[in-house]
Amino acid sequence: MGMLFGMPNIVICDEHDENILLEKVFDYIDTYKLELTDTTANTYHKLVITTPRRNFTLMCVPTLFHVASGEREFIMESYGKIRFNTIKEYNMERQIYVSTVPHRSSTMSILRSYSVPDVYGVSMFHGHVLSPFHRSNRIYYRYTISEVSEDSWLVTFKPRSNNTQLISGFALVEHATGRITYTRFKGEYDMLRFDIVTNFDRPVNDPLALMPKECVINTTFKFLGNVMCSTLTNVYGCQHTLPDSIKSSANMRELNAVRPIPLDSTDICIYDRFFSNRIKTDTIAVEEPEKKKNNIGKIAWNLLEDNMLSxxxxxxxxxxxxxxxxxxxxxxxxxxxxxxxxxxxxxxxxxxxxxxxxxxxxxxxxxxxxxxxxxxxxxxxxxxxxxxxxxxxxxxxxxxxxxxxxxxxxxxxxxxxxxxxxxxxxxxxxxxxxxxxxxxxxxxxxxxxxxxxxxxxxxxxxxxxxxxxxxxxxxxxxxxxxxxxxxxxxxxxxxxxxxxxxxxxxxxxxxxxxxxxxxxxxxxxxxxxxxxxxxxxxxxxxxxxxxxxxxxxxxxxxxxxxxxxxxxxxxxxxxxxxxxxxxxxxxxxxxxxxxxxxxxxxxxxxxxxxxxxxxxxxxxxxxxxxxxxxxxxxxxxxxxxxxxxxxxxxxxxxxxxxxxxxxxxx
The missing domain is CATH 2.40.160.50 (membrane protein fhac: a member of the omp85/tpsb transporter family)
Known part of the structure; x- marks a missing residue:
């Protein structure tokens, strides 16, 4: 909401203007014949996980076995390509992947389904969470529309009933076209409380107009006394294209060359603790081959995670x-x-x-x-x-x-x-x-x-x-x-x-x-x-x-x-x-x-x-x-x-x- 501070002359519109603007939003895709099919773009993802409270039951949650012990902060970065068949059907290819999670294991993979919100569709995410920007869902939401400038309107929405399929938040909408340029919404679904900020500031004639420019997903997960917080930052349409020969590389120099946003101090501290001052070397081997140890307990836990729980x-x-x-x-x-x-x-x-x-x-x-x-x-x-x-x-x-x-x-x-x-x-x-x-x-x-x-x-x-x-x-x-x-x-x-x-x-x-x-x-x-x-x-x-x-x-x-x-x-x-x-x-x-x-x-x-x-x-x-x-x-x-x-x-x-x-x- 901070971006809205300092905007003068916010005027609440009447019901007639509200209906006109909402109809523009509902008809935006059809009006401009927009679709996201057979499209490929470069993409960057950064996931930061913190576990302020945890116990042994966290290892029973899919993909969380390796973050259930040891360090309480982890970071994962990836750079690669995303290929869209439709806005809800896409494949991500990781060409560079650096992670402080043991074994570079995939963690919180459920967040992938939240990475590309379909704000104009019936559902935001693969068949769940009803979008307030689709005509058929209007009966489930209450709207307040305010004029913040000659070109932009603020649409605030909240659910009529407290339901896990509904969200609350706001969006900045271009008055002339009904295009959503920025939105933030909160909700809770499938054990995750989420707060998602999405920037759609792309021209209407951009082939990637329906794809977010940037999407930041903040989540909180609570389960049997465990509390885990995560922030997933997604940047789409990055400039640098990597050759197809690079696949799942752990080369930090390559990542530094293409990373579209800088690391903050928290990210650097996590890397420093994990790599023990090796972050400035040319190549980071995410995990060195371990010396063979006659540690039956550790081997047993690895087998348990790899075959029993995940x-x-x-x-x-x-x-x-x-x-x-x-x-x-x-x-x-x-x-x-x-x-x-x-x-x-x-x-x-x-x-x-x-x-x-x-x-x-x-x-x-x-x-x-x-x-x-x-x-x-x-x-x-x-x-x-x-x-x-x-x-x-x-x-x-x-x-x-x-x-x-x-x-x-x-x-x-x-x-x-x-x-x-x-x-x-x-x-x-x-x-x-x-x-x-x-x-x-x-x-x-x-x-x-x-x-x-x-x-x-x-x-x-x-x-x-x-x-x-x-x-x-x-x-x-x-x-x-x-x-x-x-x-x-x-x-x-x-x-x-x-x-x-x-x-x-x-x-x-x-x-x-x-x-x-x-x-x-x-x-x-x-x-x-x-x-x-x-x-x-x-x-x-x-x-x-x-x-x-x-x-x-x-x-x-x-x-x-x-x-x-x-x-x-x-x-x-x-x-x-x-x-x-x-x-x-x-x-x-x-x-x-x-x-x-x-x-x-x-x-x-x-x-x-x-x-x-x-x-x-x-x-x-x-x-x-x-x-x-x-x-x-x-x-x-x-x-x-x-x-x-x-x-x-x-x-x-x-x-x-x-x-x-x-x-x-x-």
């Missing part, structure tokens, strides 16, 4: 590699029907060129309710992005599946002698292999042929042998999926046909299955979302034993978080019903909003980030219509849902579901 990641312009930490609460989930589950994830991508890239994703986990280990591996090759052309190989062990036909046969052959339902003879473990290819024949029509192979083995093999039944069922099934979407605003319609061929590759099953599905995902203003899915499926050609296993209606024992699978599924439906009916018809609807019911309450609004309403309907063979109603919300700590199920109009049961969200975005 993600393993590496990336460059051609691809990336990442593995989730082995110990992380956010991978724990629970629901009444599926029980407790824990999972890990890994992924890698390599880009051959702009049209071809190879991607690998793996998900492994354990479900404690049925005491089973799960995995799902996916190798995906994009060969024609213009036509959504890809080739994919999937290997997974699926979910434990029931074969009702086996139980019927056993009950018929051994009537009134054995209670087979208690022996779990109809349960099988499913190993699944699939090769699929997708191509868009037109802009509206896609087809996806696939080859699917199932190897199902009985859970109770001894019991099956004792009753004279096979312990293994194999199935080879060609499949074809047709997709049709008239336009982007229409639902996606799909039809899937799968036929299992007996006698091919040891297949001892035969069936035909059809599924029809329509799904719609619609985004509205202010981060509101509407999801709807309607579909059905049925089996034909029931000449041999088969497993009821639909692709669009099945149990998932390793669910993800709020944005993964909390829509499009029934949360309380008994798992046996997924494999007991020869047909199904289902409808799932959900509605998301960052400000719906609870978020309007003062205390709840500070921590609730989004809310969701659910409705599900299922019609199965030999049962009455099944309904579910639900309400859920996500916070910085957990996502929590409450559900009630009904058969017709009769209440059945009440259940909950939760997943940990703490530090999920970190």
């Amino acid at each position: 993600s393993i990641r590496a990336e460059n312009e051609n691809g990336y590699f990442r593995i989730s930490p082995l110990i992380n609460p956010q991978y724990i989930s629970y629901s009444n029907s599926r029980g407790l589950a824990y999972k890990l994830a890994a992924g890698a991508e390599y880009k051959f060129n702009e049209k071809r890239k190879l991607r690998f994703n793996a998900r492994v986990g354990y479900n404690f309710k049925i005491e089973q280990f799960y995995f799902h591996n996916n190798l995906h090759f994009d060969f024609n992005p213009k036509r959504n052309g890809w080739l994919e190989i999937e290997v997974s062990n699926g979910n434990r599946i029931a074969n009702s036909s086996v139980l019927d046969v056993l009950n018929e052959q051994h009537r009134d002698t054995i209670d087979f339902s208690s022996l779990e003879l109809h349960y099988f473990n499913d190993n699944r292999y699939q090769i699929s290819c997708n191509i868009a024949a037109t802009d509206q029509f896609e087809l996806m042929p696939a080859l699917v192979y199932h190897h199902r083995s009985a859970v109770n093999k001894a019991g099956m042998v004792a009753t004279g039944q096979p312990t293994v069922y194999d199935g080879f099934a060609p499949s074809l999926t047709l997709k049709y979407q008239p336009s982007i605003s229409w639902p996606m319609f799909s039809v899937n046909y799968e036929r299992c061929l007996s006698g091919v590759l040891a297949s001892n099953m035969e069936y035909e299955r059809w599924e029809i599905d329509a799904s719609l995902r619609r985004r509205y203003s202010s981060l509101k979302r509407f999801n709807a899915r309607v579909g059905g499926g049925f089996y034909t050609n029931q000449s041999t034993t088969y497993f009821v296993d639909f692709i669009n209606f099945h149990e998932d024992y390793l669910p993800g978080g709020w944005d993964d699978d909390w829509t499009g599924e029934c949360q309380l439906l008994n798992s046996q019903w997924y494999n007991a009916s020869k047909y199904y018809f289902r409808t799932n609807i959900s509605y998301d909003s960052p400000l719906l019911i609870m978020t309007r309450l003062p205390l709840a609004g500070r921590i609730i980030e989004a809310e969701r309403l659910y409705f599900s309907y299922v019609q199965l063979e030999k049962t009455r219509p099944y309904f579910e109603l639900g309400y859920g919300f996500t916070t910085r700590f957990i996502s929590l849902g409450f559900f009630a199920s009904f058969l017709n109009d009769q209440f059945q049961k009440f259940g909950t579901k939760f997943t940990f969200e703490l530090f999920r975005k970190w």
Whole structure:
């Protein structure tokens, strides 16, 4: 606010002038046809971290293990390039990187998402924090507009309710164009209190007009008695361009030659303490190779940090590699029907060129309710992005599946002698292999042929042998999926046909299955979302034993978080019903909003980030219509849902579901 002192004749404008100026701000991008696509600029970043209060729990926070002990002040500087696909999609390449953090480890990487505020967009930062400078968010803010000069107006804004998705602050706006030249705002989101100052003082005709000239992010992080403060200074559009041969250099002389702003006394003191008077040497080796020590404790802590508490990641312009930490609460989930589950994830991508890239994703986990280990591996090759052309190989062990036909046969052959339902003879473990290819024949029509192979083995093999039944069922099934979407605003319609061929590759099953599905995902203003899915499926050609296993209606024992699978599924439906009916018809609807019911309450609004309403309907063979109603919300700590199920109009049961969200975005 200091820059506003000394400005004479500040005049509060009337409501008419206020509306005119706000409309100019809202229409600024459209009026001047501004966009930030396929743009590259030189960029400088300086991060200073201080830890006035800390304890051992700080090492459990992602990327903060190395600042949880030792020095209390750290500095990191980098210089390189930033490449924009859009203002929210960009990649940063560090060509020079100097750090006083041990091992030059990345620290507070969450701040990257705050580095380029999209002040004119619906959300400031990658789907969160509603911008007061977007028309659809005007209902959530109160504005006061004052004239500070003939060319500049001061717009002060504050939220109408105390919510973590809203901010308060001010902006200097150019009266003639509606261009924001300077803004400062404060807020709190995902455990971070932030105070961000951004300078946009660039001409309208500048190719980098939407990119900040300078952005300073001050944050305070408090967690279990720890207090950590940080200041991240970002300078964009720097003059000096480094050759591409320089990558992740630690050369201080090179950094001194291109640094756009000088170091202050605090920065120099941090360097002096860390480098022990070596700051004036030509090259700074950020960390000298340590002499080998027989220090088991230190080695153990390094292994703990590198593999247990932090993600393993590496990336460059051609691809990336990442593995989730082995110990992380956010991978724990629970629901009444599926029980407790824990999972890990890994992924890698390599880009051959702009049209071809190879991607690998793996998900492994354990479900404690049925005491089973799960995995799902996916190798995906994009060969024609213009036509959504890809080739994919999937290997997974699926979910434990029931074969009702086996139980019927056993009950018929051994009537009134054995209670087979208690022996779990109809349960099988499913190993699944699939090769699929997708191509868009037109802009509206896609087809996806696939080859699917199932190897199902009985859970109770001894019991099956004792009753004279096979312990293994194999199935080879060609499949074809047709997709049709008239336009982007229409639902996606799909039809899937799968036929299992007996006698091919040891297949001892035969069936035909059809599924029809329509799904719609619609985004509205202010981060509101509407999801709807309607579909059905049925089996034909029931000449041999088969497993009821639909692709669009099945149990998932390793669910993800709020944005993964909390829509499009029934949360309380008994798992046996997924494999007991020869047909199904289902409808799932959900509605998301960052400000719906609870978020309007003062205390709840500070921590609730989004809310969701659910409705599900299922019609199965030999049962009455099944309904579910639900309400859920996500916070910085957990996502929590409450559900009630009904058969017709009769209440059945009440259940909950939760997943940990703490530090999920970190």
